[in-house]
Amino acid sequence: xxxxxxxDIHHPGVTEEFDRLTLNDLERxxxxxxxxxxxxxxxxxxxxxxxxxxxxxxxxxxxxKCELLYISPAxxxxxxxxxxxxxxxxxxxxxxxxxxxxxxxxxxxxxxVDYANGVFKKLGYSPKSSLEVGAGNGEFAEELIHGSxxxxxxxxxxxxxxxxxPKVEIIHGGFDDLEKEGRTFDVVFAWELIExxxxxxxxxxxxxxxxxxxxLLILSTPNENSVExxxxxxxxxNILFDHVRLYNPLAISRLLERNGFRILDLSTPGLLDVQxxxxxxxxxxxxxxxxxxxxxxxxxxxxxxxxxxxxxxxxHLSSHMRVVAVIDKEWKGGHAPLLKVSDFEDKTIxxxxxxxxxxxxxxxxxxxxxxxxxxxxxxxxxxRHILNDIVQIDSGKFIDLGxxxxxxxxxxxxxGFDVTSVDRESATSGVASVICDFMVEPLPFEDNSIDIVFSxxxxxxxxxxxxxxxxxxxxxxxxxxxxxxxxxxxxEYNMREFYQVFTHVTPYTKSSLKQCLTMYGFDxxxxxxxxxLPQVWNNKFLTILSDITAYLPLPRSLGKWVRWSKERxxxxxxxxxxx
Numbered sequence: 001x002x003x004x005x006x007x008d009i010h011h012p013g014v015t016e017e018f019d020r021l022t023l024n025d026l027e028r029x030x031x032x033x034x035x036x037x038x039x040x041x042x043x044x045x046x047x048x049x050x051x052x053x054x055x056x057x058x059x060x061x062x063x064x065k066c067e068l069l070y071i072s073p074a075x076x077x078x079x080x081x082x083x084x085x086x087x088x089x090x091x092x093x094x095x096x097x098x099x100x101x102x103x104x105x106x107x108x109x110x111x112x113v114d115y116a117n118g119v120f121k122k123l124g125y126s127p128k129s130s131l132e133v134g135a136g137n138g139e140f141a142e143e144l145i146h147g148s149x150x151x152x153x154x155x156x157x158x159x160x161x162x163x164x165x166p167k168v169e170i171i172h173g174g175f176d177d178l179e180k181e182g183r184t185f186d187v188v189f190a191w192e193l194i195e196x197x198x199x200x201x202x203x204x205x206x207x208x209x210x211x212x213x214x215x216l217l218i219l220s221t222p223n224e225n226s227v228e229x230x231x232x233x234x235x236x237x238n239i240l241f242d243h244v245r246l247y248n249p250l251a252i253s254r255l256l257e258r259n260g261f262r263i264l265d266l267s268t269p270g271l272l273d274v275q276x277x278x279x280x281x282x283x284x285x286x287x288x289x290x291x292x293x294x295x296x297x298x299x300x301x302x303x304x305x306x307x308x309x310x311x312x313x314x315x316h317l318s319s320h321m322r323v324v325a326v327i328d329k330e331w332k333g334g335h336a337p338l339l340k341v342s343d344f345e346d347k348t349i350x351x352x353x354x355x356x357x358x359x360x361x362x363x364x365x366x367x368x369x370x371x372x373x374x375x376x377x378x379x380x381x382x383x384r385h386i387l388n389d390i391v392q393i394d395s396g397k398f399i400d401l402g403x404x405x406x407x408x409x410x411x412x413x414x415x416g417f418d419v420t421s422v423d424r425e426s427a428t429s430g431v432a433s434v435i436c437d438f439m440v441e442p443l444p445f446e447d448n449s450i451d452i453v454f455s456x457x458x459x460x461x462x463x464x465x466x467x468x469x470x471x472x473x474x475x476x477x478x479x480x481x482x483x484x485x486x487x488x489x490x491x492e493y494n495m496r497e498f499y500q501v502f503t504h505v506t507p508y509t510k511s512s513l514k515q516c517l518t519m520y521g522f523d524x525x526x527x528x529x530x531x532x533l534p535q536v537w538n539n540k541f542l543t544i545l546s547d548i549t550a551y552l553p554l555p556r557s558l559g560k561w562v563r564w565s566k567e568r569x570x571x572x573x574x575x576x577x578x579x
Contacts, residue, residue: 021089036073039336043251068251113147127186134193175206184212190219201333204259226319228273262328270318290465296519396451402458471520478576490570522574
């Protein structure tokens with residue numbers, strides 16, 4: 001398949017005209033706003049939802065449990081169907097959009113057929129019949145004719161559709177017609193559809209009735225948890241009125257599980273996130289001013305942007321999501337619970353036990369008390385390994401940036417360094433320390449005066465927009481050739497554990513940390529993952545054994561060897577460039 005470009009899917013001018021007509025349609029619809037229905041989460045049915053924002057005169061809520069973003073209050077099913085049928089924007093898209101789009105979009109539909117064939121091959125499954133729900137202009141069905149072994153292809157589409165092929169049957173009615181005839185299918189496709197469905201439980205209930213025993217459901221939908229959607233917000237192509245429910249991997253999983261489906265595969269195989277972000281950066285560079293790391297990635301060499309797109313794809317951060325599922329249990333769905341207006345009249349959140357004297361005084365007192373154990377043999381071994389074996393510096397002025405209780409600062413002081421611990425909160429004892437909110441204040445040290453700046457498990461607590469001042473201050477105070485050492489959880493090995501600390505906000509990999517340090521002007525940048533087992537550090541055989549353990553499906557509760565083989569530390573080392 002040739003490379004797909006954004007312009008192949010949305011030709012210049014087409015999206016703009018579609019958006020203009022959509023606003024006209026919406027203006028007519030919101031006049032009936034008093035008939036809209038306000039509900040809890042349609043995905044997990046939680047009532048624990050918040051108002052998120054208003055866009056195009058419509059309110060959006062976000063579920064606190066599964067993070068579904070959805071329009072609420074929303075029109076009823078009848079109002080929504082009337083909108084789709086009579087929408088001037090939809091009519092324009094179908095009838096007056098550039099005819100060449102059909103040809104340029106063909107690779108996208110061919111890729112979907114190739115994907116489906118890959119799923120069948122992987123599962124050893126040979127379906128004979130398929131149903132596509134919401135077939136649009138029929139492009140996918142056309143590709144199925146030529147690219148699959150299906151004997152019968154049925155498309156269910158309320159709009160007029162002409163596909164004159166022997167294998168293809170078009171049904172303009174609804175599921176009722178299929179149910180009356182008792183028809184079932186070996187695979188049901190729902191491409192970019194479920195985000196348009198107000199009551200997904202009712203939709204999935206109908207889908208179940210037309211699935212033959214052992215049949216597959218293959219669906220795709222935008223991933224609202226993608227970097228592209230979260231960064232661009234309402235500028236994202238995913239935030240549209242017609243996308244009434246915007247799912248993420250957790251939300252779609254909760255929805256399908258409650259409706260009796262078992263997910264066989266969930267992926268985000270998107271190809272266009274970087275292109276869309278680059279287009280937005282070109283049109284609106286101001287929006288990326290406080291996000292220098294993302295700016296750096298988007299403006300990097302082609303291999304950098306390709307690696308970034310691969311990373312998004314592999315870590316469920318692309319804006320396109322696909323799911324393969326089978327019926328596994330009984331349907332336990334229902335209508336999304338209604339919200340009462342009175343529940344949301346008072347926007348002020350009152351915390352229980354809100355007496356300030358009863359609240360924790362600072363982060364260190366809550367999260368870090370365990371590091372006061374001065375008898376733990378691991379921290380001294382770690383610091384000696386980092387300074388003696390990796391950095392290979394045995395003396396000098398040393399800053400422990402974000403020193404917490406000062407455990408590592410005391411160890412380094414005992415090794416002969418001139419140590420100062422810097423933290424935003426009062427905690428360190430036993431060594432020289434200063435309180436400095438280095439997210440907004442300059443470091444209280446002279447230019448070119450420090451030999452080593454060390455920061456353990458701190459950078460993951462910063463948003464990307466916090467980094468410019470911090471990085472520039474570290475660079476300022478270091479001597480030319482001075483070392484900057486960072487440790488942080490390695491996201492590749494700590495995906496499941498990373499957010500167990502509630503202040504963790506930015507995960508890093510070897511690649512992204514290296515890009516970050518390089519972007520801020522440091523020299524000789526290197527990154528590595530570090531097994532937190534001292535016996536491994538200088539033993540090649542044990543290193544190999546630990547690497548094998550990391551990828552075996554063993555529970556971390558088996559002991560330190562398994563846990564620390566799997567939960568690795570990421571270490572970044574760089575130096576201030578010499579003049």
